[in-house]
Amino acid sequence: MLENLMKQYFSENFTIVQIRELLLSNHEISKSISTIKRILASLGLKRKNFKESDLKDIVSAVIEEVHSSGYNLGYRSLWSKLKMQYHLKVEPDTVYKILKIVDPVGVASRFGNKLRRRQYLSPGPNFLWHLDGYDKLKQFGFLIHGCIDGFSRKVLWLEVATTNNDPAVTTHYFLKTVKELKFVPTIIRCDKGSENGLIGLLQTCLRSKHTDKLAGNGSFIQGKSVKNQRIESYWGRMRQHTVDFYIQLFKSMQSNGFFGGSQLHIKKQEVRNHIAGRPNALFNQPQQYRCRNFKKVVNEDTIQKLMDEFTTKPVLFDTLIKELVELLVPEFKTPVNPAEATELYENILNACAAFKNSS
DSSP: HHHHHHHHHHHOOOOOOHHHHHHHHOOOOOOOOHHHHHHOOOOOOOOSSSOOOHHHHHHHHHHHHHHHTTTTHHHHHHHHHHHSSSOOOHHHHHHHHHHHHHHHHHHHHHHHEEEEEEEEEEETTTTTEEEEEEETTTTOEEEEEEEEEEOOOOEEEEEEESSSSSSSHHHHHHHHHHHHEEEESSSSESSSSSGHHHHHHHHHHHHHTTTSSOOGGGGEEEEOGGOOHHHHHHHHHIIIIIIIHHHHHHHHHHHHHSSOOOOOOOOOOOOESSOOOOHHHHHHHHGTTOOOOEEEEEHHHHHHHHHHHHOOOOOOHHHHHHHHHHHSSSTOOOSSSHHHHHHHHHHHHHHHHHHHHOO
């Protein structure tokens, strides 16, 4: 168990000191710095002077990302993704050099992109959660809802379903996260959409027995979405890092007559926290940054009862759709990348056309 935990925290880029604190606070495991270093060394986990993964595997992963959802990533973001998602051992400079070869235009455009930044202030993790819906893929049937901690920039949930404006669904995301964390934030900030009303009501009720000055009605804020800057900023980065690839893919499918739709208009924005650091470290170990955690503990049984009473588990597609696909394309395999998903979609359309012509 200890080795698995250390592998996990190491892969998430926590420092030795942070790993020690996480083992103690989250698992009641007390280990010295020297012991942690020794165990990591025995597992072959090193930050410096390590042997990189096979260059062929690194290049292959970079090319896959450049031609998929990671095509807009900078080299440091891509480096992190190669470690986390592909489990590759690689230096940042290696990723940069490969990018300059396989995507010189992208490197040049990102290097020249300069944005004016606004200052964002939050005293600590779980003081303020920002939540919002993302509709840029709405015309294609994908409705996204997310929440981000204002201090640490840690994404608390990012979900996709057939709706992001049903209060029963958005509240499910909220209560599911609260149940896992066992606490609520001091304040929740969202826009004035009706889908947020139930979250606001439950947040206010759950905070009603706390004794701080923001307890009860002071724990929920609604306003214009453009002023909900932390989550709006995240949508901008998500568009750049992932969503834009799918927007362009679906637009291409539109132009080829696969389905209809309208133009998309994206407003991009960038902000910066006043404290630098990795989101997980800022969220889990604020004491390392001379800050405190503003979480408010709640009863797990109460949360489960509220989930059962007020929420609906979100779905991305009806089970009937899966049964229909199995009938039309009996030997289909679940797609693992955009190209395979597009091919399956075309096969479904062809099968539908063939069925229609034969009847």
